Amino acid sequence: MTRTLMEGSSAITEAAIAAGCRFFAGYPMTPFTELLESFARRLPESGGVCINAESELEAVGMAWGAAATGARAATGSTGQGLALMQESLSELTRAELPLVIFHMARGQSDYTQATRGGGHGDYHHVVLAPIDVHEAVEHTQLAFHLADRWRNPVHLYGDFLLAHTSEAVSIEAAEFEPLPEKDWAVDGTLGGSGRSRNVNPIGMTKGAKGIEPESFWKRLQAKHDQIAREEVRFEAEFTEDAELLVVAFGSLARFARYAVRELRRAGVRVGYWRPITLWPFPTEALAEVAEGVERVAVLEQNAGQMIDDVRLSVLGRSPVVPIGEISSDEAGFGIGPIFDLEDVRRRIQEVCT
Amino acid sequence: MSDRPVLPELPTLPTDAPPSEPARQLGHFRPRLLLHEDHDLCPGCGEPLAIRTLLEVIDEMGEAENTIGVVGIGCYTAFTSTMDVDLVQALHGRAPSVATGAKRMRPETIVFTLQGDGDMVNEGLQEVLHTAARGESVTCVMLNNGVFGETGGHMTATTVLGQRTKNSLEGRDAGYHGYPILIADLLAPLGGTAYAARGSVHDAPAVGRTKNMLRRALETQRRGDGFSFVEILTMCPTGWFVPTAEGPGYLNSVLGAVHATGELRNAERLVTTAELLQAAKDDAGRREEPLS
Numbered sequence: 001m002t003r004t005l006m007e008g009s010s011a012i013t014e015a016a017i018a019a020g021c022r023f024f025a026g027y028p029m030t031p032f033t034e035l036l037e038s039f040a041r042r043l044p045e046s047g048g049v050c051i052n053a054e055s056e057l058e059a060v061g062m063a064w065g066a067a068a069t070g071a072r073a074a075t076g077s078t079g080q081g082l083a084l085m086q087e088s089l090s091e092l093t094r095a096e097l098p099l100v101i102f103h104m105a106r107g108q109s110d111y112t113q114a115t116r117g118g119g120h121g122d123y124h125h126v127v128l129a130p131i132d133v134h135e136a137v138e139h140t141q142l143a144f145h146l147a148d149r150w151r152n153p154v155h156l157y158g159d160f161l162l163a164h165t166s167e168a169v170s171i172e173a174a175e176f177e178p179l180p181e182k183d184w185a186v187d188g189t190l191g192g193s194g195r196s197r198n199v200n201p202i203g204m205t206k207g208a209k210g211i212e213p214e215s216f217w218k219r220l221q222a223k224h225d226q227i228a229r230e231e232v233r234f235e236a237e238f239t240e241d242a243e244l245l246v247v248a249f250g251s252l253a254r255f256a257r258y259a260v261r262e263l264r265r266a267g268v269r270v271g272y273w274r275p276i277t278l279w280p281f282p283t284e285a286l287a288e289v290a291e292g293v294e295r296v297a298v299l300e301q302n303a304g305q306m307i308d309d310v311r312l313s314v315l316g317r318s319p320v321v322p323i324g325e326i327s328s329d330e331a332g333f334g335i336g337p338i339f340d341l342e343d344v345r346r347r348i349q350e351v352c353t
Numbered sequence: 354m355s356d357r358p359v360l361p362e363l364p365t366l367p368t369d370a371p372p373s374e375p376a377r378q379l380g381h382f383r384p385r386l387l388l389h390e391d392h393d394l395c396p397g398c399g400e401p402l403a404i405r406t407l408l409e410v411i412d413e414m415g416e417a418e419n420t421i422g423v424v425g426i427g428c429y430t431a432f433t434s435t436m437d438v439d440l441v442q443a444l445h446g447r448a449p450s451v452a453t454g455a456k457r458m459r460p461e462t463i464v465f466t467l468q469g470d471g472d473m474v475n476e477g478l479q480e481v482l483h484t485a486a487r488g489e490s491v492t493c494v495m496l497n498n499g500v501f502g503e504t505g506g507h508m509t510a511t512t513v514l515g516q517r518t519k520n521s522l523e524g525r526d527a528g529y530h531g532y533p534i535l536i537a538d539l540l541a542p543l544g545g546t547a548y549a550a551r552g553s554v555h556d557a558p559a560v561g562r563t564k565n566m567l568r569r570a571l572e573t574q575r576r577g578d579g580f581s582f583v584e585i586l587t588m589c590p591t592g593w594f595v596p597t598a599e600g601p602g603y604l605n606s607v608l609g610a611v612h613a614t615g616e617l618r619n620a621e622r623l624v625t626t627a628e629l630l631q632a633a634k635d636d637a638g639r640r641e642e643p644l645s
């Protein structure tokens with residue numbers, strides 16, 4: 001196995017190509033820009049298409065059309081650009097299109113946007129939040145697989161740190177269980193057959209009179225319930241006898257995990273718990289762990305977003321306290337002073353009983 | 354005058370009784386690519402005519418089994434359950450981008466969009482402009498009736514000056530509501546555009562000309578020459594609040610007087626709507642001159 005030193009953006013691009021991604025469209029915006037640059041360079045030479053979309057609206061529309069033909073497609077942006085895409089992101093979920101969305105946020109302030117979305121109707125996206133470049137490579141391939149498996153958009157939540165950190169990674173096509181055939185995808189061949197397709201968000205079928213969206217949307221709800229049961233992922237350390245549980249996600253969790261390991265070595269009974277899927281949030285797993293602890297401390301780089309999910313999981317079993325905060329660099333790119341081991345350790349120690 | 358041949362008097366057919374023989378159908382009235390003839394659109398609506406013409410062209414060109422349609426949001430959307438071609442339903446205004454993604458992944462297919470004036474010119478103006486400028490090998494078809502028919506007859510970006518709609522009750526006023534956009538004139542001169550035309554379905558000859566335009570547009574795409582566009586003026590008696598039977602006349606005299614029909618771009622040849630209007634005026638002037 002050869003390992004290559006790669007920046008997060010390049011590693012994600014290579015992993016996407018290894019997963020068979022054939023279409024990418026995007027609009028530059030830090031820290032998503034780096035991803036667009038590497039897709040623009042690498043995708044055409046590996047037989048795919050990367051379009052420099054004129055806006056995020058075009059980007060998501062193009063990815064929609066590519067995904068509708070059955071091709072593995074991706075787009076993405078930062079929170080601002082994704083805000084612009086929300087109408088499409090919700091509607092294409094209802095049209096059951098598999099799409100990978102690289103949510104390269106400015107820090108962790110897009111947790112709510114990624115997990116709740118701002119679109120219309122009942123819908124959910126799977127959200128994977130890698131802790132480092134190594135996991136981002138794994139998650140990128142998993143994202144394409146899950147998107148196809150569930151015919152549903154999947155986010156990869158990253159940030160400036162992930163985009164720019166270089167790590168030695170090996171990129172090989174991952175093995176997954178076989179996927180159902182994409183017989184719903186349009187290839188143009190079924191015209192005149194009476195069986196032509198219609199990729200649409202209300203469950204409209206050919207030859208049918210009128211529309212009956214209710215039963216279709218109820219089926220989507222059942223699918224999302226199933227995803228919520230089957231795709232939960234999390235990481236836990238030292239939770240068995242922990243008095244204090246530190247909950248963190250993504251890049252900041254890497255600091256939290258390190259600090260907790262250090263404190264453990266010093267004899268502090270502290271545990272670490274990280275949701276890998278931000279949606280579905282591992283509610284039951286967290287509830288179980290929270291049962292035995294005295295306090296749950298939530299470390300996130302925002303005004304308090306994930307803490308809502310933590311509270312909904314803990315449900316009063318133990319007190320939930322925020323130990324994170326808004327923390328930004330001068331440009332607002334989301335690399336604030338909180339990304340510092342000393343700082344993270346101090347925050348944890350302050351709530352140790 | 355007196356030199357003109359006198360036409361023989363034609364026999365009058367009785368209209369107060371059914372014909373003695375059942376009427377014979379001279380051709381197939383339902384295009385093969387339409388699953389059935391029922392639809393929920395208003396009597397006198399021009400959209401079914403335009404859609405039927407498009408489907409006929411696709412079939413006649415032998416592309417029925419090689420076509421992907423991307424449909425916007427309007428009254429015509431109801432036809433997605435009856436148009437027997439592979440379809441993708443887009444959001445309001447976003448069809449050209451969806452078509453772009455589909456075409457880039459399936460370059461061997463014919464990809465068209467079906468949109469209305471509200472869809473393309475109001476909600477999605479930038480989408481179609483960028484798609485044309487990029488020279489995407491897709492054909493955008495826009496049904497233009499100058500109103501949001503589906504919501505009940507509201508002003509769009511193509512509503513002509515003076516036209517009364519539910520939210521411009523005294524007629525569109527340039528000073529208050531602004532001017533209509535002649536979308537074909539925006540698209541025709543762009544570097545990526547290879548074909549642009551404006552047709553109408555207000556009478557049979559116009560339908561015939563529109564059919565030729567659609568064929569040329571799809572042939573342009575098939576040759577890979579660039580972006581192609583056909584705007585089709587369609588009746589919306591409901592949204593205009595005019596009697597059904599007066600729809601075609603209103604379309605031609607009110608919308609057609611601004612959004613003049615004709616080809617605006619064919620390869621290197623570029624014509625503006627103003628020039629089409631002038632040509633129509635000259636032509637009418639010539640016809641009014643007494644025969645010598």
Ligand code: SF4
Nearest residue numbers: 394395398428502589
């Ligand atoms: S409202 Fe207008 S466009 Fe809509 S179906 Fe009726 S006539 Fe046609």
